[in-house]
Amino acid sequence: xxxxxxxxxxxxxxxxxxxxxxxxxxxxxxxxxxxxxxxxxxxxxxxxxxxxxxxxxxxxxxxxxxxxxxxxxxxxxxxxxxxxxxxxxxxxxxxxxxxxxxxxxxxxxxxxxxxxxxxxxxxxxxxxxxxxxxxxxxxxxxxxxxxxxxxxxxxxxxxxxxxxxxxxxxxxxxxxxxxxxxxxxxxxxxxxxxxxxxxxxxxxxxxxxxxxxxxxxxxxxxxxxxxxxxxxxxxxxxxxxxxxxxxxxxxxxxxxxxxxxxxxxxxxxxxxxxxxxxxxxxxxxxxxxxxxxxxx
Amino acid sequence: xxxxxxxxxxxxxxxxxxxxxxxxxxxxxxxxxxxxxxxxxxxxxxxxxxxxxxxxxxxxxxxxxxxxxxxxxxxxxxxxxxxxxxxxxxxxxxxxxxxxxxxxxxxxxxxxxxxxxxxxxxxxxxxxxxxxxxxxxxxxxxxxxxxxxxxxxxxxxxxxxxxxxxxxxxxxxxxxxxxxxxxxxxxxxxxxxxxxxxxxxxxxxxxxxxxxxxxxxxxxxxxxxxxxxxxxxxxxxxxxxxxxxxxxxxxxxxxxxxxxxxxxxxxxxxxxxxxxxxxxxxx
Amino acid sequence: xxxxxxxxxxxxxxxxxxxxxxxxxxxxxxxxxxxxxxxxxxxxxxxxxxxxxxxxxxxxxxxxxxxxxxxxxxxxxxxxxxxxxxxxxxxxxxxxxxxxxxxxxxxxxxxxxxxxxxxxxxxxxxxxxxxxxxxxxxxxxxxxxxxxxxxxxxxxxxxxxxxxxxxxxxxxxxxxxxxxxxxxxxxxxxxxxxxxxxxxxxxxxxxxxxxxxxxxxxxxxxxxxxxxxxxxxxxxxxxxxxxxxxxxxxxxxxxxxxxxxxxxxxxxxxxxxxxxxxxxxxxxxxxxxxxxxxxxxxxxxxxxxxxxxxxxxxxxxxxxxxxxxxxxxxxxxxxxxxxxxxxxxxxxxxxxxxxxxx
Numbered sequence: 001x002x003x004x005x006x007x008x009x010x011x012x013x014x015x016x017x018x019x020x021x022x023x024x025x026x027x028x029x030x031x032x033x034x035x036x037x038x039x040x041x042x043x044x045x046x047x048x049x050x051x052x053x054x055x056x057x058x059x060x061x062x063x064x065x066x067x068x069x070x071x072x073x074x075x076x077x078x079x080x081x082x083x084x085x086x087x088x089x090x091x092x093x094x095x096x097x098x099x100x101x102x103x104x105x106x107x108x109x110x111x112x113x114x115x116x117x118x119x120x121x122x123x124x125x126x127x128x129x130x131x132x133x134x135x136x137x138x139x140x141x142x143x144x145x146x147x148x149x150x151x152x153x154x155x156x157x158x159x160x161x162x163x164x165x166x167x168x169x170x171x172x173x174x175x176x177x178x179x180x181x182x183x184x185x186x187x188x189x190x191x192x193x194x195x196x197x198x199x200x201x202x203x204x205x206x207x208x209x210x211x212x213x214x215x216x217x218x219x220x221x222x223x224x225x226x227x228x229x230x231x232x233x234x235x236x237x238x239x240x241x242x243x244x245x246x247x248x249x250x251x252x253x254x255x256x257x258x259x260x261x262x263x264x265x266x267x268x269x270x271x272x273x274x275x276x277x278x279x280x281x282x283x284x285x286x287x288x289x290x291x292x293x294x295x296x
Numbered sequence: 297x298x299x300x301x302x303x304x305x306x307x308x309x310x311x312x313x314x315x316x317x318x319x320x321x322x323x324x325x326x327x328x329x330x331x332x333x334x335x336x337x338x339x340x341x342x343x344x345x346x347x348x349x350x351x352x353x354x355x356x357x358x359x360x361x362x363x364x365x366x367x368x369x370x371x372x373x374x375x376x377x378x379x380x381x382x383x384x385x386x387x388x389x390x391x392x393x394x395x396x397x398x399x400x401x402x403x404x405x406x407x408x409x410x411x412x413x414x415x416x417x418x419x420x421x422x423x424x425x426x427x428x429x430x431x432x433x434x435x436x437x438x439x440x441x442x443x444x445x446x447x448x449x450x451x452x453x454x455x456x457x458x459x460x461x462x463x464x465x466x467x468x469x470x471x472x473x474x475x476x477x478x479x480x481x482x483x484x485x486x487x488x489x490x491x492x493x494x495x496x497x498x499x500x501x502x503x504x505x506x507x508x509x510x511x512x513x514x515x516x517x518x519x520x521x522x523x524x525x526x527x528x529x530x531x532x533x534x535x536x537x538x539x540x541x542x543x544x545x546x547x548x549x550x551x552x553x554x555x556x557x558x559x560x561x562x563x564x565x566x567x568x569x570x571x572x573x574x575x576x577x578x579x
Numbered sequence: 580x581x582x583x584x585x586x587x588x589x590x591x592x593x594x595x596x597x598x599x600x601x602x603x604x605x606x607x608x609x610x611x612x613x614x615x616x617x618x619x620x621x622x623x624x625x626x627x628x629x630x631x632x633x634x635x636x637x638x639x640x641x642x643x644x645x646x647x648x649x650x651x652x653x654x655x656x657x658x659x660x661x662x663x664x665x666x667x668x669x670x671x672x673x674x675x676x677x678x679x680x681x682x683x684x685x686x687x688x689x690x691x692x693x694x695x696x697x698x699x700x701x702x703x704x705x706x707x708x709x710x711x712x713x714x715x716x717x718x719x720x721x722x723x724x725x726x727x728x729x730x731x732x733x734x735x736x737x738x739x740x741x742x743x744x745x746x747x748x749x750x751x752x753x754x755x756x757x758x759x760x761x762x763x764x765x766x767x768x769x770x771x772x773x774x775x776x777x778x779x780x781x782x783x784x785x786x787x788x789x790x791x792x793x794x795x796x797x798x799x800x801x802x803x804x805x806x807x808x809x810x811x812x813x814x815x816x817x818x819x820x821x822x823x824x825x826x827x828x829x830x831x832x833x834x835x836x837x838x839x840x841x842x843x844x845x846x847x848x849x850x851x852x853x854x855x856x857x858x859x860x861x862x863x864x865x866x867x868x869x870x871x872x873x874x875x876x877x878x879x880x881x882x883x884x885x886x887x888x889x890x891x892x893x894x895x896x897x898x899x900x901x902x903x904x905x906x907x908x909x910x911x912x913x914x915x916x917x918x919x920x921x922x923x924x925x926x927x928x929x930x931x932x933x934x935x936x937x
Contacts, residue, residue: 065592082906087914096864099857100905107899226720227851235715261911264744266762269728273719280716281704294808372814377792399814411809413802415869424802427795428814438787444794451795491813514587 004231005139006261009256012145012214014253015152019207021237021245022159023200029176029240030196032092036098037078038204039227040105043220045071045205046212047109050118060123067205075201076194083197084190102224109220117219120212144213151206156246159199163242172196176240229256232276238289247287305543308557310348315556317543320350324387325526326495327372327404332381333551334371341367342551345381347543349495354521356542358562360571364551365531366408369497373405374398386494400428404493406484408500408531414473418464418483421472422455425490430454458486461523462516478509482516489524496520498530502537503518510534513539539563547571589599599872603785606879607778614774622886630882631777632658632839635784637862637874639831641787644860645869646797647824648804650714653701653721654859657829658836659851660697661690663728665837666765666846670758671735673769683771686841687780687834694833697724698826706821721856728848733759764847765840772842780838781875784831789871791827800824867907 020042027035045067045194082101084267086094087147122130131142163169171192173181183189211226212218237248255275259268279287307315316325325348325573332345342364349355357365368375372383383390385401393401407433412456413421430451436443459465462482467475472483481501488496501517502510514537521528532538538545539559547555549571555562562568608625611843613619640654665686676682697720704718732748734741736755743749746757759765791797802810807817840846862881866873888897911917 034714082910085910086913088915089909092644092864092868093909093913095650096861097906097909099861100902100909103898103902107896107902111895111899180852208661228722232715232719235712239711263731266730267726271725273723273726276714276719280708280712284708284712315890330642339697354618375808375812395811396814396816405812407809407812411806411812413805413809415805416798416801420798423795424798424815427799430795434791434794434796440790447795487813500860510639525641 003259005141006257008141008145010254010257011250012142012148012253013257014250015148016207016211016214016249017226017230017233017252018152018246018249019148019203020209020226021234021249022155022242023203023207024231025234025237025239025242025245026159026172026196028202028234030172030193031083031094032176033083033094033098034231035200036095036227037101037105038200039225039230040109040206040229041071041074041078041201041223041224042208042211043109043218043223044074044105044208045201046120046208046218046222047118048205049123049209050120050212050218053121053123064123064209066201067209071205071208072198075197075204076181079194079197084193088090099275106220106224111267115220117217118217120216122216123209123213142214144210148210148214151210152246152249155203155206155240161241168192168195175215229272232273235286236276236279238283238286241286241288244286244288251287275293304558304560307544314346314348314579315544316348316350317353317476320352323351323450325349325352326386327529328384329372330382330384332368332371332378332383334367334379340551342371342498343549345371345551345553347546347553347556349527349529351527352521352525353527353543354517354541355527356538356545357529357531357548358533358535358538358545359548363548364554365548367551368411368501368548369405369499371529372497373403399491399493402492402494403497403565404488404491404495406481406499406501408490408503410477410480412472412480412484413486414471416472417469418472418475419455419468419488420450421483421487422458422490425487426451426454427491429490429492450544455490458490462486477504481505481513485516485520486562487523489520494526496528498527498528498532500531500533507536510537517541544573590692595872596785596793599785599789600782602872603778603781603875607774610774622889626862626886627774628772628777628842629839631774631781631877632835632842633859633862633878633882634781634875635777635835635838636782636832636859637866637878638784638788638830638871639835640859641863641866641869641874642791642824642828642831644863645867645874646792646804647800647821647828649706649821649825650710651717651825651828651852652714652856652860653717653719653724654722654828654832655719655851655853655855656721657694657697657832658839658855659724659728659848660693661833661836662840662846662851663733663759663765663836663848664693664774664833665690666768667733667735667758668742669769669771669841670756670767671740679771680776681771683773683776683838683841685775686771687837690837690840691830691834694836695826695830697833698829699822702822702829704823706818706825710903718856721851721853725848725852728759728764729762729907731759732757732761760855762848764845764850766845768841768844768846770842770844777838780834784834785871787827787831796820796823806927860926863907865905 016213024035024038026142027038048070049063049067052058052066053060076205078101082097083094086097122144124130124147126143131140133140163173171182174185174187175189175192208223230249233248233252234245237244238253252272256268257274259271263271306318308318308321309315310325315330327349329345333343334341345368357368359365366550371378374390374393385403388401390401413424430447432443432447432511456465456468459468462481464479464486472480475483481546485498502513505513517528518541542559545557545559545562545567546553554571555565555568614624615654629731636654636658640651643649643651662877668689669682669686672682672685676685701717701720705713706718730744731747732743734749734751734755734757736752738752748758749757751757756767792928799810799815802819802821803820811817862878863874885901888900890920
């Protein structure tokens with residue numbers, strides 16, 4: 001029974017990583033940049049939702065979309081102001097800029113909302129309960145865990161459909177392979193990249209709300225470690241691949257949870273990263289990524 | 297092309313189906329490929345490739361785009377490991393060798409899309425070719441031991457000597473990436489020569505050159521062979537160049553050799569004409 | 580293209596390395612004079628050793644990122660290895676080597692060795708990965724080091740070193756001391772570091788990195804950066820020279836870490852986290868990839884600047900300003916219009932020079 005409960009915790013944590021990783025992987029696929037500010041967009045989403053629910057008494061059903069809208073706009077603005085001028089610049093310059101944006105968001109949050117932790121309300125409460133019991137109380141499953149796993153699956157399927165079947169999705173795939181060629185085919189590359197950032201940021205908002213609901217704790221630095229781990233998850237699964245990000249995220253969550261449960265609480269990060277290294281050595285492009293050798 | 301009115305070279309068979317120039321016959325061929333082949337996911341990019349090159353031969357590898365010419369170069373230099381067959385370099389099997397080891401064993405190459413060390417000077421590019429000729433270890437370099445000064449002087453002199461041979465001495469201190477196109481092509485050849493090869497592979501050396509530059513290049517290639525006494529295998533689409541300086545030519549189509557022989561034989565081979573121009577409609 | 584228009588495109592001058600030594604030596608003397616004249620506040624003086632450490636970190640990371648051209652996000656990990664191994668050695672040798680400068684030197688060497696070992700462990704398997712994958716693995720490595728150091732307890736007594744995952748597990752004798760106490764970090768460290776030691780370490784780093792870059796091995800490393808396939812085709816082993824650059828870089832980071840660790844009475848493992856690696860990377864990128872002088876200046880300025888801002892009323896906005904400056908500098912330095920101006924200016928200068936020579 002404890003195994004089952006760890007499994008559920010792991011799946012729900014993994015689903016949060018997966019949702020963030022999906023955003024990461026889409027942005028990486030098209031912009032070929034490590035967007036280190038992605039984790040901080042999560043934090044902004046969570047704060048927006050927090051204030052909507054606590055200060056303005058909005059119901060969760062309105063607060064979550066509001067957070068998504070704010071993050072979407074934030075994502076587009078960041079891309080336009082900070083990343084777009086650097087499209088021709090060396091990738092390191094873009095990386096440093098992303099780090100700058102990350103610092104900017106964290107410190108703005110600290111000034112606006114102070115560094116003291118906020119206790120995030122659980123949005124997934126039904127009939128006064130935030131979890132239900134199975135097997136005569138032996139197994140407690142929180143509603144937020146269920147919601148997280150469901151949200152993750154829905155998002156993954158929707159994104160797969162979106163990139164495969166819609167015009168914009170196909171444009172995204174075209175841009176990620178060859179921007180110049182895509183432009184010559186009449187695709188508006190700037191718009192496509194903006195939309196990718198918009199989707200990624202909206203997903204970050206969802207992840208932020210789910211994460212803070214589950215762990216009821218909110219800080220200006222809340223997003224950075226999950227951001228790094230989700231990025232690890234995306235690399236783990238094969239960066240640029242949507243099913244890869246999903247798989248990587250879920251596996252990462254499971255590994256982390258089971259390490260905490262059965263090996264060592266303190267060493268869970270080390271184990272997660274060690275597994276990543278081993279996987280990359282065996283499969284240099286990640287679990288589902290394709291390894292493209294350099295053409296001579 | 298009048299400058300290159302050369303005497304026709306007679307090709308003679310070596311102990312196999314391959315032929316090399318008559319003057320090289322008392323020495324074993326520098327390169328011999330036997331049944332060389334590579335598959336990329338079920339597709340045979342090169343199959344049953346047999347070729348021998350004499351010690352001082354200028355050989356040509358021609359064929360339509362996508363025929364697998366560059367793939368042959370990549371097999372010879374072990375950028376790709378062959379799926380089948382043997383490469384004998386000076387009688388030695390290169391089967392287990394890496395790109396680095398093949399170069400040390402005596403094959404140097406240039407690339408179709410120029411690959412220079414763009415942020416380094418012209419002189420440094422050539423010195424890098426001398427990497428395995430003039431050696432000293434990391435600590436001699438860091439501590440500036442006598443070995444460092446001696447070797448650096450040596451490689452500087454050798455690099456300048458090579459560069460002036462190709463009239464590039466005055467460019468020594470410029471960044472390779474800033475050179476004009478023609479000079480970059482020449483520098484790539486100088487760099488390859490600096491590794492002291494016994495076989496030089498040139499991948500489309502005349503690409504992007506005008507007729508007078510090409511004529512100059514032909515002169516250069518023959519000069520390289522005569523000065524260094526080495527074999528040269530080149531891939532080229534410019535038929536004036538190929539027919540003008542190559543002694544033996546192999547024609548590749550769909551990964552297979554469809555004809556081999558002297559320029560005159562190749563020019564009149566119906567199979568080659570068909571590969572280049574398509575089949576004549578049967579009446 | 581005529582010779583003239585190539586004028587501004589020549590390679591770097593041979594004087595450049597000596598200028599770097601000169602800058603460092605002059606800066607050292609000037610600062611010593613300032614200290615002697617009591618012209619420096621205590622808070623500024625306390626920054627001297629960290630600045631030296633960060634300069635060494637930046638120069639060494641530049642070897643990996645600028646000269647070898649591989650992105651490393653785990654340089655802090657090597658610093659951590661050096662810091663803790665240096666601290667442990669300095670405490671363990673307290674009675675054996677009473678002379679503190681000698682003990683410091685030994686600690687720095689040991690720190691460098693541990694950094695190098697870390698470099699080999701990460702480098703051997705990882706250097707065959709490319710680009711962002713290498714970056715993510717170095718990031719993972721840094722996090723692993725941090726995480727492991729937060730769990731580890733290390734102590735010393737007359738029987739030698741003891742290692743465990745809890746303080747009780749160390750089983751030290753009565754005379755033993757626990758040096759590293761898991762999440763509390765290294766404690767009870769005698770501060771051995773000095774500005775002079777930092778200055779000497781910078782000089783050694785400069786000698787190693789600059790002489791390496793301008794030697795046969797350094798050329799090979801740069802060749803791998805510019806074009807790996809071409810480098811291999813002329814007989815340069817990618818693995819050997821990538822590893823050489825990576826391990827040298829890690830060893831220097833280890834030495835810098837040891838100096839850093841011995842500058843404080845206690846050191847936390849979380850000091851050397853992802854943010855530290857990023858901080859050093861920022862020095863390298865802002866200073867200019869491959870530019871040693873740029874690394875030195877960027878590391879010094881960017882370490883001192885936030886401290887200077889502390890004295891003004893902008894304390895709260897300190898990191899915010901830093902972030903904005905970072906973004907703006909990146910946007911401005913990578914703006915093609917501005918580069919157009921600069922190259923036009925350089926060309927004009929070169930032409931004037933050419934005319935003057937005629």
